[in-house]
Amino acid sequence: MKYPKLLCKGDTIGICAPSSGVSDDLFPRWENAIANVKALGYNVIESATVRNRVKCASADPVTRAAEFMSLYERPDVAAIIPPWGGEFLMEILPLMDFEMLAVL
Numbered sequence: 001m002k003y004p005k006l007l008c009k010g011d012t013i014g015i016c017a018p019s020s021g022v023s024d025d026l027f028p029r030w031e032n033a034i035a036n037v038k039a040l041g042y043n044v045i046e047s048a049t050v051r052n053r054v055k056c057a058s059a060d061p062v063t064r065a066a067e068f069m070s071l072y073e074r075p076d077v078a079a080i081i082p083p084w085g086g087e088f089l090m091e092i093l094p095l096m097d098f099e100m101l102a103v104l
Contacts, residue, residue, distance in 0.1 A: 004079070009041030011078035014071035016047035019088040021058030027051065030083065047071065050083060057088045064088075065095035073100065 007013070022030045030051070034044055047067035049059040058064060071080050 007042065007078055010043070012043040012045060012076050013037060014045045014047070014074070014077040014080045015050055015083065016064070016067045016071055016080060017050045017052075017058035017083055018064050018068050018092055019058070019082065019085045020056055021050055021052040021054075022083050023053045045071070045077065057091075061088075061091040061095055065092040068092065069097055069100065 034046075037044055047070070049063060049067060052058045054060070059067075068080065071077050
């Protein structure tokens with residue numbers, strides 16, 4: 001089993017929405033959450049569709065999978081977290097590059 005390294009101040013956390021995105025009415029809470037993470041000393045990168053809601057998902061499955069993989073492949077991203085949920089995550093599983101996931 002591979003254990004991830006612990007996060008340290010200055011590390012970058014990538015945020016993507018492999019399921020639901022953040023709706024407009026929650027933007028103030030979202031901004032507060034991001035500010036709190038930054039106040040703890042972390043850098044934050046949001047994928048392009050985190051703040052989208054298209055039929056309860058952040059985007060189509062191909063886009064969601066691509067955003068996750070793009071964060072995963074970045075050497076400067078120490079962790080990837082979603083805004084919440086995961087009800088629609090299963091839609092992107094067939095689109096994931098599991099060979100790349102196994103290597104990194």
